[in-house]
Amino acid sequence: MKNALIVMIGIASSTVFLSSAIGGQAPATTDLSSPRFSANDELMRPDNYREWIYLSSGLGMSYGTTTSPANANPPFDNVFVTPAAYRSFLATGKWPDKTMFVLELRGSASEGSINKQGHFQGQMLGMEVEVKDESRFPGKWAFYEFGRTAASAKPTPTTASCYSCHAQNGAVDNTFVQFYPTLADIAKQKGTFKSAP
Amino acid sequence: MKNALIVMIGIASSTVFLSSAIGGQAPATTDLSSPRFSANDELMRPDNYREWIYLSSGLGMSYGTTTSPANANPPFDNVFVTPAAYRSFLATGKWPDKTMFVLELRGSASEGSINKQGHFQGQMLGMEVEVKDESRFPGKWAFYEFGRTAASAKPTPTTASCYSCHAQNGAVDNTFVQFYPTLADIAKQKGTFKSAP
Numbered sequence: 001m002k003n004a005l006i007v008m009i010g011i012a013s014s015t016v017f018l019s020s021a022i023g024g025q026a027p028a029t030t031d032l033s034s035p036r037f038s039a040n041d042e043l044m045r046p047d048n049y050r051e052w053i054y055l056s057s058g059l060g061m062s063y064g065t066t067t068s069p070a071n072a073n074p075p076f077d078n079v080f081v082t083p084a085a086y087r088s089f090l091a092t093g094k095w096p097d098k099t100m101f102v103l104e105l106r107g108s109a110s111e112g113s114i115n116k117q118g119h120f121q122g123q124m125l126g127m128e129v130e131v132k133d134e135s136r137f138p139g140k141w142a143f144y145e146f147g148r149t150a151a152s153a154k155p156t157p158t159t160a161s162c163y164s165c166h167a168q169n170g171a172v173d174n175t176f177v178q179f180y181p182t183l184a185d186i187a188k189q190k191g192t193f194k195s196a197p
Numbered sequence: 198m199k200n201a202l203i204v205m206i207g208i209a210s211s212t213v214f215l216s217s218a219i220g221g222q223a224p225a226t227t228d229l230s231s232p233r234f235s236a237n238d239e240l241m242r243p244d245n246y247r248e249w250i251y252l253s254s255g256l257g258m259s260y261g262t263t264t265s266p267a268n269a270n271p272p273f274d275n276v277f278v279t280p281a282a283y284r285s286f287l288a289t290g291k292w293p294d295k296t297m298f299v300l301e302l303r304g305s306a307s308e309g310s311i312n313k314q315g316h317f318q319g320q321m322l323g324m325e326v327e328v329k330d331e332s333r334f335p336g337k338w339a340f341y342e343f344g345r346t347a348a349s350a351k352p353t354p355t356t357a358s359c360y361s362c363h364a365q366n367g368a369v370d371n372t373f374v375q376f377y378p379t380l381a382d383i384a385k386q387k388g389t390f391k392s393a394p
Contacts, residue, residue, distance in 0.1 A: 050379060051280075054251035057273065059305075060315030074315060076254065083248075106378065113375045114366050118257030118271060120376045169311050178310045179317045181303065182247060 042152035049102040053086040093190025239349035246299040250283040252377040290387025
């Protein structure tokens with residue numbers, strides 16, 4: 001699924017990753033407010049992420065340069081974070097333990113219905129998750145790739161570039177708050193925003 | 198503010214409008230779950246819309262053709278709907294009375310931080326609202342433009358093109374569900390999705 005996803009991303013030579021801790025519309029006291037792991041340490045797919053807090057979207061974002069021809073319809077990425085983590089961030093400018101982010105990838109199209117220009121979103125291409133769990137992960141954060149339908153996922157190996165890239169370039173903790181306009185403003189107010197690379 | 202917004206939208210000759218009913222993270226029993234009107238019938242700005250349910254985003258969407266030169270950094274639009282209306286839609290494929298949508302417009306940029314290609318979101322350019330109130334509006338729905346900071350707004354005159362365009366082209370009721378992938382699937386399942394124009 002990882003390879004299929006990378007092919008679908010097209011020109012994005014460096015996968016745009018996400019970051020974060022689980023929550024939900026439901027009260028923080030339910031099991032929807034924390035990451036859920038299987039007996040063999042796989043993360044269970046957070047099915048309700050579309051009801052979490054939306055942070056931002058990008059179109060065809062890429063952190064690397066490429067000589068590939070431009071993709072006329074590159075993928076959109078939509079980033080969501082668990083509601084409990086969002087509320088904590090508004091108050092402190094930091095991510096609490098158990099924070100969970102989802103990066104959802106969707107196809108794009110330009111002409112459809114009455115639309116004539118620009119891009120709108122289509123079907124889901126894949127979904128990735130970043131979880132903060134200070135007692136479970138030596139580096140505090142871990143990434144998971146669920147593709148379109150996987151019910152659970154093993155953590156991405158810590159040798160993957162997403163770990164070093166997020167650690168080196170995240171504006172707040174291990175996360176790319178520099179690309180989430182409403183949270184970047186909060187982090188700057190709270191003094192937790194690291195200078196952009 | 199309307200003119201300023203249109204200028205900022207750039208190549209979007211037909212404003213990408215939104216659709217539908219108020220809600221919030223708070224329980225449906227609070228005043229955040231319904232549109233709030235002032236004594237002189239202005240709609241009060243729904244300050245918490247970033248905590249509503251996210252539906253989709255577009256980049257540089259336009260419903261009209263234009264001969265203007267392409268904008269290298271066209272605006273993003275993000276659409277949110279009130280949580281109570283969203284839950285009702287999941288169950289019925291229809292929008293209940295008091296549904297409220299927000300269309301948020303944000304600037305885009307391509308190069309910034311570690312990003313090299315594609316587009317990510319920047320500062321807010323404006324915010325528009327569509328409300329369904331069957332007893333208040335003869336056509337059941339009304340549009341409001343708040344710009345970046347207005348605390349309240351009068352309804353956009355019903356002679357504006359947004360009214361006829363939404364009535365004629367909305368896939369569900371007065372709303373562009375054809376551009377909200379997760380809800381389009383629901384509407385098709387529930388039999389409420391009108392054929393796209």
